[in-house]
Amino acid sequence: MVNEGPTEKKHVKALVIGAGPAGLCGAIAIAESIGDGKQILVVDEGIVPGGQLPKQTHKFFGHEGFYASVRGFEIGEKLVSKATDLGVQFSMQTTVAGIYEDSIVTYDRNNNSVDEYTADYLLIATGASERFLVFRNNTLPGVYGAGAVQTLMNQYKVMPGESFLIVGAGNIGLIVAYQLLQAGANVKAIVEASSKIGGYMVHANKIMRLGVPIMLNHTIVSALGEERVQGAIVARVDEHFKPIPGTEKEFVVDTICLAVGLQPSVELVAQTGAEIKYISELGGYVPIRDENMKTTADNVYIAGDLSGIEEASTAMIEGYIAGYNIAQKITGQDLSEKISTMKDELIEFRKGPFASKVREGLKKMNILFPSGGYRERTQQSTGPNGKLRAVIECPQAIPCNPCETSCPTGAINVGKNINSIPYVDYDKCIGCGVCVMKCPGLAIFLLQEKEDYSIVGIPYEFLPIPENGTIVKLFDKDGRYVADGQIDKVSVNRKEKTHLVFLRVPKGMENIVRHFDLAINSEEYVCRCEEVSRQDVEKVIDSGITDYEEIRRILRIGMGPCGGKTCRNVVLQIIAEKTKIPISESKLGAFRPPVIPLPIDAIVKSRKGVDKDE
Amino acid sequence: MGRLVEHPILNVKVSGAAEHMVFYFEDQPIFALPSDTIASALIASGIDIFGFTEHEHARGFFCAIGKCSSCLVEVDGVPNVRACITPVREGISVRRQIGRGKPKW
Amino acid sequence: MSDVNGTYDVCIIGGGITGTALAYSLCKLGETSVAVFEKSYLSSGSTGRCGGGIRQQWSTKNNVRLAMRSVKLFENFEEDVGMDIEYYQGGYLMLSYDEEEAEQFEKNVEIQREEGLDVEILTPKQVSERYPYINTQDLIVATFCQTDGHANPHKAVIGYAQAAKRMGADIYTHTEVLGVDVENGKVVGIQTTRGYFKCNVVVNASGPWSRQVAELAGVELPTESYRHQIFVTEPLENFFPMMAISFAGNFYMRQAHHGQFIMGQGDKDEKPGINYNVTFKFEKELAEKMVGIFPFLKNLRIMRHWSGMYNMSPDAQPIIGQSDKVKGYFYAVGYSGHGFMVAPAVSEALSELIVFGKTLHTDVSYLNVDRFSNEDVEKEKNVV
Numbered sequence A: 001m002v003n004e005g006p007t008e009k010k011h012v013k014a015l016v017i018g019a020g021p022a023g024l025c026g027a028i029a030i031a032e033s034i035g036d037g038k039q040i041l042v043v044d045e046g047i048v049p050g051g052q053l054p055k056q057t058h059k060f061f062g063h064e065g066f067y068a069s070v071r072g073f074e075i076g077e078k079l080v081s082k083a084t085d086l087g088v089q090f091s092m093q094t095t096v097a098g099i100y101e102d103s104i105v106t107y108d109r110n111n112n113s114v115d116e117y118t119a120d121y122l123l124i125a126t127g128a129s130e131r132f133l134v135f136r137n138n139t140l141p142g143v144y145g146a147g148a149v150q151t152l153m154n155q156y157k158v159m160p161g162e163s164f165l166i167v168g169a170g171n172i173g174l175i176v177a178y179q180l181l182q183a184g185a186n187v188k189a190i191v192e193a194s195s196k197i198g199g200y201m202v203h204a205n206k207i208m209r210l211g212v213p214i215m216l217n218h219t220i221v222s223a224l225g226e227e228r229v230q231g232a233i234v235a236r237v238d239e240h241f242k243p244i245p246g247t248e249k250e251f252v253v254d255t256i257c258l259a260v261g262l263q264p265s266v267e268l269v270a271q272t273g274a275e276i277k278y279i280s281e282l283g284g285y286v287p288i289r290d291e292n293m294k295t296t297a298d299n300v301y302i303a304g305d306l307s308g309i310e311e312a313s314t315a316m317i318e319g320y321i322a323g324y325n326i327a328q329k330i331t332g333q334d335l336s337e338k339i340s341t342m343k344d345e346l347i348e349f350r351k352g353p354f355a356s357k358v359r360e361g362l363k364k365m366n367i368l369f370p371s372g373g374y375r376e377r378t379q380q381s382t383g384p385n386g387k388l389r390a391v392i393e394c395p396q397a398i399p400c401n402p403c404e405t406s407c408p409t410g411a412i413n414v415g416k417n418i419n420s421i422p423y424v425d426y427d428k429c430i431g432c433g434v435c436v437m438k439c440p441g442l443a444i445f446l447l448q449e450k451e452d453y454s455i456v457g458i459p460y461e462f463l464p465i466p467e468n469g470t471i472v473k474l475f476d477k478d479g480r481y482v483a484d485g486q487i488d489k490v491s492v493n494r495k496e497k498t499h500l501v502f503l504r505v506p507k508g509m510e511n512i513v514r515h516f517d518l519a520i521n522s523e524e525y526v527c528r529c530e531e532v533s534r535q536d537v538e539k540v541i542d543s544g545i546t547d548y549e550e551i552r553r554i555l556r557i558g559m560g561p562c563g564g565k566t567c568r569n570v571v572l573q574i575i576a577e578k579t580k581i582p583i584s585e586s587k588l589g590a591f592r593p594p595v596i597p598l599p600i601d602a603i604v605k606s607r608k609g610v611d612k613d614e
Numbered sequence B: 001m002g003r004l005v006e007h008p009i010l011n012v013k014v015s016g017a018a019e020h021m022v023f024y025f026e027d028q029p030i031f032a033l034p035s036d037t038i039a040s041a042l043i044a045s046g047i048d049i050f051g052f053t054e055h056e057h058a059r060g061f062f063c064a065i066g067k068c069s070s071c072l073v074e075v076d077g078v079p080n081v082r083a084c085i086t087p088v089r090e091g092i093s094v095r096r097q098i099g100r101g102k103p104k105w
Numbered sequence C: 001m002s003d004v005n006g007t008y009d010v011c012i013i014g015g016g017i018t019g020t021a022l023a024y025s026l027c028k029l030g031e032t033s034v035a036v037f038e039k040s041y042l043s044s045g046s047t048g049r050c051g052g053g054i055r056q057q058w059s060t061k062n063n064v065r066l067a068m069r070s071v072k073l074f075e076n077f078e079e080d081v082g083m084d085i086e087y088y089q090g091g092y093l094m095l096s097y098d099e100e101e102a103e104q105f106e107k108n109v110e111i112q113r114e115e116g117l118d119v120e121i122l123t124p125k126q127v128s129e130r131y132p133y134i135n136t137q138d139l140i141v142a143t144f145c146q147t148d149g150h151a152n153p154h155k156a157v158i159g160y161a162q163a164a165k166r167m168g169a170d171i172y173t174h175t176e177v178l179g180v181d182v183e184n185g186k187v188v189g190i191q192t193t194r195g196y197f198k199c200n201v202v203v204n205a206s207g208p209w210s211r212q213v214a215e216l217a218g219v220e221l222p223t224e225s226y227r228h229q230i231f232v233t234e235p236l237e238n239f240f241p242m243m244a245i246s247f248a249g250n251f252y253m254r255q256a257h258h259g260q261f262i263m264g265q266g267d268k269d270e271k272p273g274i275n276y277n278v279t280f281k282f283e284k285e286l287a288e289k290m291v292g293i294f295p296f297l298k299n300l301r302i303m304r305h306w307s308g309m310y311n312m313s314p315d316a317q318p319i320i321g322q323s324d325k326v327k328g329y330f331y332a333v334g335y336s337g338h339g340f341m342v343a344p345a346v347s348e349a350l351s352e353l354i355v356f357g358k359t360l361h362t363d364v365s366y367l368n369v370d371r372f373s374n375e376d377v378e379k380e381k382n383v384v
Ligand SMILES: Cc1cc2nc3c(=O)[nH]c(=O)nc-3n(C[C@H](O)[C@H](O)[C@H](O)COP(=O)(O)OP(=O)(O)OC[C@H]3O[C@@H](n4cnc5c(N)ncnc54)[C@H](O)[C@@H]3O)c2cc1C
Pocket: A017, A018, A019, A020, A021, A022, A023, A043, A044, A045, A046, A050, A051, A052, A053, A056, A059, A060, A061, A062, A094, A095, A096, A097, A125, A126, A127, A128, A171, A172, A175, A176, A265, A268, A303, A304, A305, A306, A309, A310, A311, A312, A313, A314, A315
């Protein structure tokens, strides 16, 4: 039975709902100001505090004051220990089930217990929930939300599948794609219905150079499979986002990951009686609030994605603003200086082009944020030939500046407004590579032209870490194979785990090569019956044998039970790539019967029938 | 499908075999770690069909945080258990839920 | 008022079950110059928040008759009105935990049987044999009527509204009635947020707001609204066909079409006034009580919890009729928590009163507001 006997209501000075960056910073601000964290309870339904943070293995944008260039899960850990040190109380795996007329009710699923609270102040920071997408068979096992994939992969360390199609090219879709690749999965493509990539270009570049196509103006129309996902059909869309018949393409994937946006989780705020309004620029229904993050309900404050879908950095700042305001009321002391420092931070963060929706949305609540005042042009020069130096490929004005703050020689300039596009001062740059390893967008490379070859230094976050001298395949920024190269040396960064790999690339390719692949590691099976890999096929072709039937006899490709159904075209494709002879011109090879394996007993049985008739 | 064995960023070291637990899914023994939920243990073992709807459509997990009801299973005869947020316990018997779940009294 | 937006014979205030059923009944009688005014959306009042139970086991002859007539109309609903409203005659099981009440139950059954209603009296042993999932501890007696049942209130309102529209009635949603125009003691029109409408008859079917809406015409009605809460669990396979209810035990519960369990109870401490908040106290008390009686509930989770208003009259029975002060002013209010089930019969009777000046099917004169001028009002006992 749930909870024997009547529950007694517990009282706290401040109850914080949600232990994401917003809630944590709110709790920290209150605890720090009132000097007694024990009066503050943070309730969160997650396994560990941190909200979205523990699921994020990538480095965050922003500036150092708000943990830029620190990996999401590590930011979470830092905030939690800060709060815990201040004495803040946590109740995890506990959901706030409702804000009732008579109490705030929590459900602790681990102990299967219900508790009742009253609080002088409420800080609601419940974040956002994922949007869903409607397409045929969208409930099949294997269709998962991006958050679910991240939870499973990065928290439980379990992979939900092997090959993925991702729907949505906003930051979440792009990041999940990158995280999946890091975990060793195959990402077939990202489809995006709109005509441009919604997320940051630096995130998109990270996965495009790994060979993941981003298909703009495309959507998913159907998942394929009877009892679980075995594939997906995507199609081009018209200007009304309607699929265009005849443009369908099939992908063989076992998992479809939906990353189609977030909506603020307003249920609890609504239960307090606070006013809620639909503001599409902020992500849907959001609570009305003032610039101190106070809602229209007495003593109820909000912060973070709940108040408008944005970023961890702004969530933290809003958390502080709400927290200091609550602390000010609890203690009666004047915290206006701290509050206005935080407000200034917000102004800087929100000046850029990616904040334009948030600015528009907040305007509808009569909260105004200025825009502009940052550099929008990218640097044209890639520096003096022959010198080892940094080049930055960070083309959009985004609120981020760890490149500037990390450079030991002060060679990189972003400037006062962190949305500005960074520039390198090539007189100062010494090619140390610190910025390459710091940049959360993995958008900085090192270049140096040598006599016989060039050096390209690449940020690298995969396994295994390559050995010096290894021959590798080189890829351009779109993931196209361009040449072979060699590992020159590797600077291993054990602590932060973004390593710097120096490649020797053919001269003239230093501005082209942006990724490499260790040939040995990429076991792409061409023929799954006989387990023949792409490398095996390429080796035979390289030895001068380019006829399909000959390759077949050497490698036994197509001699397995599938009768060549899966591999024939792939082999033809490889032949075409390697020999530059189009598939249409190469010899097709024979199609020998039977096209399906025929059971002998069936043949025997039919033989008898024939006999009888005779 | 399966557990991560290596990762460039995360520590994926599996704690010792002594900490493994066993539970049952449709009478088959399944290994689990103490940190597992029913869903993570099943998916780590390659099982992703957790049940069927009234209309016989297969269902697996979806949101992973207990907000949808896609992953309902029967645990020791009790239906409507959310596999994605329910920790594994030694020896429990988990079954695919079909439709709305049978009452237990 | 100079701008006249329309003219109708009958203007109905309230788009709940009463208002829409009345529009439908009037149209059936050929009176199609009818408009319904609803300040929010259809069934936004008590109807859309109610338990949907339909029973005939009442303690007075008149109430039994009214309910039996309603059941007739519910039985023919799909055919007459043209909508499947998930009507299901799974019966009402009335459980008594009180000696005095148990005696009363047996008397009630006598009255009910006299009216031709098929009602069984069950011992605790019979109850637990029939319903092994009910814990019969402390149970004294139970009565069961198979033809009682439940339906989906939303669908019923939509069904009535669509049928009325098809026959020519107009339905104005998101239109609040702000005033009732009375000249020489007679209704002549109404003011609304969509302008002025002329009419000869106004019907107060405004549920929780009945007293305020009466005041618009200077009519006094002795009603007060009290909050009632209700919640619903996640679904199980359908196995619980009836509505289980207890007055002394203070609860009711049924399993809905889609498998969820809907349940509620009354709270003596409620203060009058419109209040749509919910309390956790309610969940605690009701959940604990219900798990004791229906142990299988312990494995379920509460999915949603909401509240609605009971529009109470002094004797817990509806107030139906015509004002003798203002000509053309009719009302059907004060249902005291059981208006959904009787609304079809009430609306039929009211439509007959409006069109013919007298009722043809069911006599509702005992529900006239006059009865409160009597010293001793007899209270209906069978209410939660
Ligand atoms: C894939 C991905 C990548 C991202 N990358 C970046 C990045 O690089 N840089 C950046 O700045 N931002 C990034 N973000 C955005 C950032 O994570 C969010 O903006 C930020 O986490 C919002 O913080 P929050 O505290 O408002 O909400 P959240 O972090 O979502 O936290 C909300 C918390 O509330 C809890 N909660 C909700 N309802 C209840 C309830 N009823 N009871 C108890 N607890 C409840 C939840 O469990 C959750 O822990 C990313 C987001 C995603 C999804």
